[in-house]
Amino acid sequence: MSRQAPVQSLRGRPRSFDIEAAVERAMDVFWSRGYHATALPDLLRATKLSRGSLYAAFGDKHSLFLRALDRYIADALTRMDVELDPRKEPVAGLRAYLAGYVERASGANGRRGCLLVATAMELAGHDAEVGRRVAGFFKTMEARVADVLSRAEAAGRLADGVEPASAARILVCFVWGLRVVAKTAQTRITWQATADALLDRFFR
Template identity: 85%
Template structure:
């Protein structure tokens, strides 16, 4: 029989609120009082539910990654035209990297820069996300190739690697809040080299 009182808070909501804090401040600049305020938990409840700051951060990062992969599953739905899926994927990045959306940046990119080289748990998650994204883009490009929609000489896996690097670069440049038209022009120039 479980001991103690049952949790009287929404764990998913607490993870999402913690994710927002980490996203805004970064891992190292986020202090326990920041997390307690955001999650509206006592120190004891936070530690009982999540263990420690690092464990809560990993849960928040997992949530961010799951949301991003779910979004890509919709964009790259194999029942839809693969070129339209690629365009939806890239338009999503244009939206997320322009103006005030862009200034917020990307939790994953910020985490990769801050922690991935020195934190094995984070490094595995970041690498796994990029690998999964690259696989989804490769699949869409392979379907486009099978449909005769890829430009001559474009190899799906190589083009996917380029596109992943490109969109993550957009996330970094997005911190300067470029105009939507600037990001869209870059997307149009690149995708025009890959698809017909």
């Protein structure tokens, strides 16, 4: 549920706005332009906030970026929960998980790229808060994929010699490599065939 935040206007009268909507609009700007190329006027236009309101609500550009990155990560984890739902047969769940990434890496979405990948390349090496968030997300993703692979192993579906933790690391690396390489002109059919071929090596 969106939270309404009271913000003091220049005339001293309280004004409210939708915090989550402002974070989402800011996220779109950072996603399209990158952190360093995003200027305060870009954020003011996107969020429709005054400079005073933006600083009162979020502190500064970096704090707003962290809120936007947290929102992006939360959305990604929610999608993962749906795709890797433990009520699904594990192999079907992993196929849905990879198909979702193929879809998001295709067409206009693919050319836009992934905010997490772009952030990892731009900031994670020298921004501790960003690095912690990106590393935490990758670790969580790997653990969830490994859990599904362990369920596949218990069901007798894992191929001989496939170890869940190692296979999970390979799949996560494939997903993030896909988000980078798919910014080129490769087709959705190509990426789906590649994902299918990779999974076929892991299962009976």
